[in-house]
Amino acid sequence: MQQPDETNAPAHDGTEDDTRAIRALWADMARGWAAGDAALFAASFAEDCDFTTVRGDKPLGRSGIAAGHDALFHGPYAGTVLDARVVAVRFLRPDLATVEAESTINAPDGNPLITTHALAVVERTAQGHWSISAFHNMVPAPRPPQPGPAPDRKETPVGEPTAARPRVRHLAIVARDPEKLAEFYSSVFAMELFHRDPDGSCFLSDGYFSLALIKHRLDGETPAGFNHFGFHIEDTAATTGALVAAGTPKPAERFTDRPFAEYRAMDPEGNWFDLSEHGFGGPRPPSDSTGS
Template sequence: MHEPDTPAHPHAQEDILAIRALWDTMARGWAHGDAARFAASFAEDCDFTTVRGDKPAGRPGIEAGHAILFRGPYKGTALETDVKAIRFLRVDLATVEAESTIRAPDGGELACTHALAVVERTATRPWLIRAFHNMIPVPAAAQQAPQPQESTVTEPSTRPKLRHLAIVARAPEKLAEFYSSVFAMELFHRDPDGSCFLSDGYLTLALIKHQLDGETPVGMNHFGFHVENTADMSDALVAAGTPKPAERSTSRPYAEYRAIDPEGNWFDLSAHGFGGPPPPADPSQS
């Protein structure tokens, strides 16, 4: 249950309107795809945490991050904001609970978030958001769901994990720029021939330069599993009727073996991973 707004001084009602206007400004900036207008509600050094746990650097980082969203996945969308409660800690400091809904151009709901913010007013500037922690609430049904019975089947801690995709591209640099700008993937390695390697923190994407004199076609090329023990996995593949994985003769340190499934699809096996930046600490805690 949300607390009502809590007037704490003679001019509290004016301040409540001014605080609520911060969220109105965000919604208007979002509607126009104007990242600078959206970010204007935040202090220059705002401590902002996204639903993924990312922490952009103050207002400039907030603006830059939303500019990417407005050009990419949230282009043409709208933001509905609902300030649920304002609690004054001092006459110039308050906490705010707010909910937001992102709607597609056709009005459909894309995402709902809940934020806890700290807002401040100084003698020289109006109310601004000093700290903002955004999150995606757990659905009520999931919160009330009974805990599952303990399984009698032991979940293997060594289960292979799909961690790599490779695409042969005519223009890897241009394609890397696309995935960086639209999906915020991080470019972590570039080969001399122009091949680019990106990561979202969990999965690496290799954009391999197409060779005009080669036989490899453009498009999806292979995928890769991170495994605990390549020898054990090799034995399992042979037992399943596929050829024994071949050791890769490559200077790249991202995969040790190349294997093939029963229909001829290539995939890599790696015990040490596929490179890239470390994953976020825990997205469920964002």
């Protein structure tokens, strides 16, 4: 694992040994991830660490962090590798510092699956050991378009706030060969691959619309072909009220490690669709600005 040598720490606030010890916390996390050892991964965190996942979940301390990652290591991220990079260390006091870090989860074949950014608070204990007391993880949002003339098409970019009217921004297809199909849509329609799941599912975007190519499972009941679509909405509570008033079931929260839609709903015919306030990910749309 390669880590930048530079930090933002004033020379008089933290020693080189302190900086090395802080960086070692992330190296230990990466070793625990590679070994599928949730206890080793969680050992870098304080017993009462305030941890926030990319979905906003808050596991209870070190034991909750270990339990959550054990499920990941035996589930969707089995066999994956974590590349953890400390970007900056800033000492607030000799025994207290903030850390900016980036992490990329790589599939067993080496392909990157997802990159997250984190801001952490680390403290030195009375015994002289450093540990992470607070950790907030997130998936970076697509950058907004640069200022300039408005494009001819008037769609709202993927990941941008919507107007009051919900917009269809997502389509999912169950595919027998997601990689081959992704290559088709990339080469013919210039769509950009922005995420892979460990099972080979591929997610593409044209900057306005996301396309999920979900790996078909031989032991599953979901047939190949169209699976669901998704609305980018402004207010989940208001949309939920409208759906219930229309006689459909209340949307169900999606418990998934994919950083996309938050809720699943269905129409009166039983067709599935997703609901998301934050959008469906993907690259920012092309800008018509000459300064881009």
